[in-house]
Amino acid sequence: MVRTTTETITNPYRLPRTVVPSAYRLRLDVDLDGAAFAGSLDIDVEFNESVNSFALNAIELDVSTATVRVDGAEFLSSAPTFDETYETATFDFASDLPKGRGTISLTFTGVLNDKLRGFYRSTYVDTTGVTRLIATTQLESTDARRAFPCWDEPAFKATFQVTLVIPQEMAAFSNTTEQSSTPLGAGRREVVFAQTMVMSTYLVAFVVGPFEATAPTSVLGTPVRIVYPIGKGHLVDWAMEISVHALEYFSDYFAIPYPGDKVDLLAIPDFAAGAMENLGCVTFRESELLIDPSSASHAELERVALVINHELAHMWFGDLVTMDWWQGIWLNEAFATFMESICTDHFRPEWKKWVGFNSSRDAAFTVDGQHSTRPIEYEVVSPDDCRGMFDVLTYEKGCSVLRMLEQYLGESTFRDGIRIYLQRHAYANTVTADLWSALEAASGEPVGDIMDTWILQGGYPLLTVTGTTVSQEPFAYAKAKGESNIGSRWRVPVITRSLDNASTDTFLLIESAQKVAIDDTTIVNAGGSGFYRTTYSGEHLRVIANRLHELDEIERAVLFSDTWASILVGRAPFEDLFTLARGLEPLDEPTAWSVVATAARLADRFLDDDGRDALAQVVSQLLGPVLSRLGITPIAGESSQAGELRAVAFASLGLVGRDTQVIDEATRRFDANSVTGDLADAIVSITMRQGRAGDVAICEERRASATTPQDELRYLYAPASSVDPAVVLDAYERAFTTVRTQDAPYLLGSLVRNRVAGPQVWHLVTARWHEVEERFPERSPIAIVAGVLTFMTDPALAREVRQFHESHPVSVGQQQVAQILDLMDLNVDVAQRNVATLATRLRSAFGASSET
Numbered sequence: 001m002v003r004t005t006t007e008t009i010t011n012p013y014r015l016p017r018t019v020v021p022s023a024y025r026l027r028l029d030v031d032l033d034g035a036a037f038a039g040s041l042d043i044d045v046e047f048n049e050s051v052n053s054f055a056l057n058a059i060e061l062d063v064s065t066a067t068v069r070v071d072g073a074e075f076l077s078s079a080p081t082f083d084e085t086y087e088t089a090t091f092d093f094a095s096d097l098p099k100g101r102g103t104i105s106l107t108f109t110g111v112l113n114d115k116l117r118g119f120y121r122s123t124y125v126d127t128t129g130v131t132r133l134i135a136t137t138q139l140e141s142t143d144a145r146r147a148f149p150c151w152d153e154p155a156f157k158a159t160f161q162v163t164l165v166i167p168q169e170m171a172a173f174s175n176t177t178e179q180s181s182t183p184l185g186a187g188r189r190e191v192v193f194a195q196t197m198v199m200s201t202y203l204v205a206f207v208v209g210p211f212e213a214t215a216p217t218s219v220l221g222t223p224v225r226i227v228y229p230i231g232k233g234h235l236v237d238w239a240m241e242i243s244v245h246a247l248e249y250f251s252d253y254f255a256i257p258y259p260g261d262k263v264d265l266l267a268i269p270d271f272a273a274g275a276m277e278n279l280g281c282v283t284f285r286e287s288e289l290l291i292d293p294s295s296a297s298h299a300e301l302e303r304v305a306l307v308i309n310h311e312l313a314h315m316w317f318g319d320l321v322t323m324d325w326w327q328g329i330w331l332n333e334a335f336a337t338f339m340e341s342i343c344t345d346h347f348r349p350e351w352k353k354w355v356g357f358n359s360s361r362d363a364a365f366t367v368d369g370q371h372s373t374r375p376i377e378y379e380v381v382s383p384d385d386c387r388g389m390f391d392v393l394t395y396e397k398g399c400s401v402l403r404m405l406e407q408y409l410g411e412s413t414f415r416d417g418i419r420i421y422l423q424r425h426a427y428a429n430t431v432t433a434d435l436w437s438a439l440e441a442a443s444g445e446p447v448g449d450i451m452d453t454w455i456l457q458g459g460y461p462l463l464t465v466t467g468t469t470v471s472q473e474p475f476a477y478a479k480a481k482g483e484s485n486i487g488s489r490w491r492v493p494v495i496t497r498s499l500d501n502a503s504t505d506t507f508l509l510i511e512s513a514q515k516v517a518i519d520d521t522t523i524v525n526a527g528g529s530g531f532y533r534t535t536y537s538g539e540h541l542r543v544i545a546n547r548l549h550e551l552d553e554i555e556r557a558v559l560f561s562d563t564w565a566s567i568l569v570g571r572a573p574f575e576d577l578f579t580l581a582r583g584l585e586p587l588d589e590p591t592a593w594s595v596v597a598t599a600a601r602l603a604d605r606f607l608d609d610d611g612r613d614a615l616a617q618v619v620s621q622l623l624g625p626v627l628s629r630l631g632i633t634p635i636a637g638e639s640s641q642a643g644e645l646r647a648v649a650f651a652s653l654g655l656v657g658r659d660t661q662v663i664d665e666a667t668r669r670f671d672a673n674s675v676t677g678d679l680a681d682a683i684v685s686i687t688m689r690q691g692r693a694g695d696v697a698i699c700e701e702r703r704a705s706a707t708t709p710q711d712e713l714r715y716l717y718a719p720a721s722s723v724d725p726a727v728v729l730d731a732y733e734r735a736f737t738t739v740r741t742q743d744a745p746y747l748l749g750s751l752v753r754n755r756v757a758g759p760q761v762w763h764l765v766t767a768r769w770h771e772v773e774e775r776f777p778e779r780s781p782i783a784i785v786a787g788v789l790t791f792m793t794d795p796a797l798a799r800e801v802r803q804f805h806e807s808h809p810v811s812v813g814q815q816q817v818a819q820i821l822d823l824m825d826l827n828v829d830v831a832q833r834n835v836a837t838l839a840t841r842l843r844s845a846f847g848a849s850s851e852t
């Protein structure tokens with residue numbers, strides 16, 4: 001495995017360290033109407049040796065000759081030569097430039113593109129119906145080179161001083177505080193920002209447009225503002241509350257003050273990712289920042305909290321201490337994902353964030369149990385390799401293994417290790433081993449040896465508990481047809497707890513089988529943070545199943561996830577999950593219940609009408625009493641879990657259970673335009689499922705006049721639940737015309753999932769696949785492919801889907817596509833095993849009659 005800088009320096013995509021920048025002074029004249037920009041740039045550099053040529057990164061820019069001043073002399077380059085593959089501009093000189101400190105000066109021009117990367121322009125219609133323009137940046141991973149010539153690698157850290165020339169009436173933001181604003185005449189002004197700290201190019205940001213900002217709130221001396229498109233000032237309070245808490249919390253957790261001079265959190269109308277951690281100038285999709293707590297669901301509020309916490313954690317972990325090269329991106333993202341949950345748990349302990357995290361861990365398990373998985377960390381050569389890493393294995397699996405380690409070492413020991421790591425490497429770059437060595441210093445445990453088995457190989461183990469022996473074997477959902485990326489053995493940190501005396505213990509499972517001090521009353525994976533599956537044999541399992549109520553909430557959720565995994569691999573009958581769920585009825589535990597709801601939705605897709613009737617009876621038996629107990633209207637002071645469980649029960653009963661009372665309630669609320677709170681999504685999808693004339697027009701009208709980003713998306717995606725193919729196909733057409741490109745791929749993915757027209761939409765979309773790749777932001781075609789996951793249980797269609805996507809690889813993220821195709825095959829297998837007999841087995845297990 002490649003782990004050091006010296007080994008990767010032969011990578012042709014990387015620049016040599018013969019010339020190293022230390023400070024950029026960048027002036028950009030932004031022409032919004034003309035969709036263009038002109039820049040001038042001075043870069044202070046160190047010539048580490050005498051050269052007559054040097055290269056830096058630039059692509060889609062027109063760059064002038066360079067003037068170099070070094071050692072009192074001035075040198076002029078020839079016109080730069082460009083390399084499209086390595087995205088470089090090379091400057092040659094007639095004579096040798098001497099060794100020493102120098103300054104490079106050049107000018108350049110570029111186009112504000114519409115691809116939501118680099119320095120790009122977006123057009124949107126504001127709340128008063130007026131069309132507006134903004135120019136903004138998204139420079140991660142390697143698109144700073146599209147905005148200005150630079151040494152565009154995370155290890156070339158430097159300071160940046162940005163000056164923007166913009167229309168007089170517009171607002172401008174960058175990484176640091178505004179130092180001056182000077183009118184230039186002709187409706188233009190010049191805005192100068194303070195010099196940044198030493199940081200990587202991918203964290204530079206500048207945003208220009210008709211924005212407003214809240215008054216700053218001072219958090220430990222740092223001014224914090226929420227910045228939003230004009231007219232959306234009523235949606236910022238939640239974001240401010242979360243941000244204030246997060247900055248206080250992280251300053252304490254990391255024991256290092258916030259490293260920048262201010263924090264702006266900006267809602268951007270067109271944004272390809274969810275959010276971006278530009279130092280001090282954090283950009284978000286509107287739906288990830290702006291929200292109305294009085295009408296939003298708990299899930300939507302928690303989502304905004306998680307995303308803000310994630311980005312602000314990056315100010316330290318990522319911005320202050322940065323990976324040396326892109327293969328270390330997992331550490332950035334896994335750690336920010338870990339911190340988003342820790343911080344959210346501190347903000348609202350009653351939300352039980354780490355219980356809810358079980359669903360994210362399951363998402364990682366699902367991909368990582370396929371032979372097409374990959375190690376969390378792997379060699380990154382090209383920018384495309386790097387862009388393929390922003391997936392569930394980097395974020396959710398990475399977070400899961402960090403959480404497992406934290407719980408094994410102890411929370412305060414782990415935090416001490418993180419403090420050591422950040423203090424040792426502030427303003428510098430690291431490789432993964434640097435984190436392990438800091439955690440080893442804090443804990444005295446062989447952290448590197450343990451974690452290498454989780455980071456450098458794919459997959460995870462299944463632990464089998466037989467008597468006092470615990471053994472491990474690789475977990476896989478299917479037999480390998482060819483090569484497998486699933487590893488063979490792990491160093492598993494195991495936490496155990498006895499149900500009798502509640503004492504916890506830990507051991508490290510290193511061998512394939514070990515004798516340990518446990519008995520039939522021992523919970524293995526106590527606290528539920530292990531990244532492994534567990535099966536108990538015989539009497540042990542009976543004891544635990546009989547004492548289900550003595551488990552922690554998260555341990556129960558894990559038991560349901562493990563049971564579902566056994567069903568998916570064919571080791572347990574499908575109905576086992578439903579019979580186990582009988583024990584959940586009195587418990588407000590949405591995380592465990594959502595595993596049951598997922599299983600019910602999958603069965604609902606592959607069963608015939610008679611089978612669906614049997615399934616509907618089971619769902620009514622299980623969740624009917626839950627909804628009766630909770631009531632349909634929230635009770636003042638109830639827990640957030642009660643609200644979330646109500647949503648799970650309401651949706652399952654309305655969609656799978658086809659419960660007439662629930663359906664009537666959903667349509668009544670839809671008609672009354674009372675679509676708020678935890679039930680909002682379910683109300684819309686249940687209503688659309690009824691196929692009533694006129695509802696789709698109402699959804700479109702409500703989307704167009706929505707006052708929150710969450711409502712806008714809810715109604716945008718509504719056609720995906722329709723039973724009318726014409727409605728689905730109309731939405732498909734709009735995805736290629738009027739729907740914003742940041743949303744269209746997700747809309748198409750949801751339409752591909754549609755019960756009646758999904759396959760047709762997939763055929764239509766793939767017939768214009770070239771257009772899909774051209775039109776939508778990079779990586780977003782994966783969102784469309786992901787749509788095949790839940791509807792493809794038909795073997796013939798699945799073969800066709802696989803054939804198409806294997807012969808039409810996407811430019812970035814084809815490995816994710818391969819994983820999706822394997823998940824599709826898993827669903828097909830489960831359907832094939834159960835389609836003929838599940839109805840009979842359900843009736844026998846739940847005693848329902850065949851008449852409905």
Ligand SMILES: [Zn+2]
Nearest residue numbers: 310314333336
């Ligand atoms: Zn992140």
